[in-house]
Amino acid sequence: MFCNRYHSKHYKNAMTKKLSFIFIRAFLIITCHTCNIFFITNKMYLYAVIIGMFISLLWTINVRDISIATWHHRLAYVLGGTVGTIVSLYYITDLFI
Numbered sequence: 525m526f527c528n529r530y531h532s533k534h535y536k537n538a539m540t541k542k543l544s545f546i547f548i549r550a551f552l553i554i555t556c557h558t559c560n561i562f563f564i565t566n567k568m569y570l571y572a573v574i575i576g577m578f579i580s581l582l583w584t585i586n587v588r589d590i591s592i593a594t595w596h597h598r599l600a601y602v603l604g605g606t607v608g609t610i611v612s613l614y615y616i617t618d619l620f621i
Contacts, residue, residue, distance in 0.1 A: 543600040546593075550604025551611070553582050558612035 556579045563572040593601070 546600040547604035550601040551608035554608030555612040
């Protein structure tokens with residue numbers, strides 16, 4: 525019985541950590557895309573190149589994990605992207621306009 529509780533708690537902690545990591549990656553990818561569009565539109569090409577490289581780096585990590593994901597992982601990714609869109613539209617545009 526002790527063993528089952530320990531493993532169950534350990535599994536929940538590992539799952540929470542994994543879902544949080546997926547959420548943060550989606551958040552960062554969407555925020556970077558929004559920034560990149562803004563930088564390109566306003567001819568800030570150096571920033572656009574730097575952000576573009578960071579987007580590519582995040583995608584190399586992302587593709588492997590999402591392709592073998594469960595629906596919980598996919599939902600965390602979608603929610604991260606949604607929050608990233610909201611935050612980037614609200615804050616990023618206020619910083620540069």
